[in-house]
Amino acid sequence: MRLRNTVAPALIIVCALFAPFQKATAQVPCSPVIIPKAALFVNWPQYLHDPAHTGCNPYETILNFDTVPKLALKWGFETQVNSAPVVASGLLYLGSLNTLFALNAGTGTTVWTYMTGGQVDSTPAVASGVVYFGSEDNYFYALNANTGALLWKFHTAPWPVEAAPTVANGAVYFASIDGMVYALNANSGAPLWQYSTGSGADPAMSSPAVANGNVYIGSHDYNVYALNATTGTLVWKYTTGGEVLASPAVANGMVYAGSYDYNVYALNAATGTLMWKYTTGSVVFSSPAVAKGVVYVGGWELYALNASTGALNWDLDIEPLVTPSIANGLLFLGGGDDFSGFHSYVLSAFDGSVIWQQSTDRVNFPPAVVNGVAYFPTVTALNAFSPPSH
Numbered sequence: 001m002r003l004r005n006t007v008a009p010a011l012i013i014v015c016a017l018f019a020p021f022q023k024a025t026a027q028v029p030c031s032p033v034i035i036p037k038a039a040l041f042v043n044w045p046q047y048l049h050d051p052a053h054t055g056c057n058p059y060e061t062i063l064n065f066d067t068v069p070k071l072a073l074k075w076g077f078e079t080q081v082n083s084a085p086v087v088a089s090g091l092l093y094l095g096s097l098n099t100l101f102a103l104n105a106g107t108g109t110t111v112w113t114y115m116t117g118g119q120v121d122s123t124p125a126v127a128s129g130v131v132y133f134g135s136e137d138n139y140f141y142a143l144n145a146n147t148g149a150l151l152w153k154f155h156t157a158p159w160p161v162e163a164a165p166t167v168a169n170g171a172v173y174f175a176s177i178d179g180m181v182y183a184l185n186a187n188s189g190a191p192l193w194q195y196s197t198g199s200g201a202d203p204a205m206s207s208p209a210v211a212n213g214n215v216y217i218g219s220h221d222y223n224v225y226a227l228n229a230t231t232g233t234l235v236w237k238y239t240t241g242g243e244v245l246a247s248p249a250v251a252n253g254m255v256y257a258g259s260y261d262y263n264v265y266a267l268n269a270a271t272g273t274l275m276w277k278y279t280t281g282s283v284v285f286s287s288p289a290v291a292k293g294v295v296y297v298g299g300w301e302l303y304a305l306n307a308s309t310g311a312l313n314w315d316l317d318i319e320p321l322v323t324p325s326i327a328n329g330l331l332f333l334g335g336g337d338d339f340s341g342f343h344s345y346v347l348s349a350f351d352g353s354v355i356w357q358q359s360t361d362r363v364n365f366p367p368a369v370v371n372g373v374a375y376f377p378t379v380t381a382l383n384a385f386s387p388p389s390h
Contacts, residue, residue, distance in 0.1 A: 334363020
């Protein structure tokens with residue numbers, strides 16, 4: 001593992017001075033603004049936490065620099081893991097083979113299951129007591145989140161839905177494998193609009209990010225699209241030099257997206273104007289995650305980039321492959337290879353140093369980090385790690 005830190009020495013000193021605050025149990029936000037939260041119990045309800053796909057939980061306080069080195073396995077659920085986990089109101093939802101599982105988030109015991117006619121690769125999203133997900137049986141489903149009862153389903157034939165849906169403002173947005181982007185009424189499943197990205201029958205694997213009244217999505221046709229969230233009309237599109245398969249993230253008035261052309265792009269969220277791009281050493285598989293003015297994105301290495309300028313803060317030869325999740329100044333992700341082995345990691349978001357690691361199978365999706373538990377999805381099991389006292 002190689003760490004290269006290019007942060008100016010003065011900035012390192014400033015971070016060191018503020019380290020006690022970062023390690024404290026007081027709320028550490030994902031942005032400079034602290035968002036008040038009255039309830040103790042919070043959620044990680046959809047892919048990369050929120051509709052903008054920042055990948056950051058601003059309310060996590062139990063997992064910090066003092067408690068993370070003590071992480072131990074709380075429970076493990078052995079299955080073929082096909083999706084990232086999401087957590088809402090004490091339940092954890094996970095796609096496996098042709099089944100959506102609802103597990104007790106505290107114990108890992110099965111609460112209910114729902115079987116579809118195809119593999120469930122779509123990371124579910126939960127909102128207002130409903131869980132939404134797609135299946136390779138060419139249907140998109142809405143179930144009662146507490147019981148698993150079917151509320152409605154929407155036919156996307158002849159193409160399946162593999163990407164994660166996003167729920168915002170009473171609508172659910174998702175892409176099917178034919179490059180079509182759909183918006184449905186979240187309550188009834190009635191179609192609101194659909195938009196073809198023009199990628200033909202290539203998989204539209206990107207999950208849409210929703211912010212600022214727009215839907216942002218990447219496509220196999222090399223473009224990042226911004227669509228009006230209400231009407232589906234094209235606001236702008238930006239052409240990269242390669243496929244954009246991972247979800248964009250929206251923060252700081254910009255859209256961040258990685259491309260198979262070895263670049264990370266920052267685009268003006270309103271106009272699509274290029275603000276900066278950073279060239280990596282490989283194709284960019286992962287969605288960017290954004291917190292406190294830094295963009296974290298993975299290919300064969302993990303990069304921490306200044307969100308305003310694209311300047312490299314540090315990079316780490318960890319082969320993360322997938323998006324890191326962020327909470328309380330910490331990065332949660334998997335890394336490794338067939339030769340050195342695979343691990344679940346927690347890193348310092350400030351310099352990339354390893355705070356905790358555990359030998360596991362390959363981590364194929366972003367972990368969910370919520371209520372003092374880090375849920376790492378490996379290819380063969382979902383592992384829940386927490387401090388021993390939690």
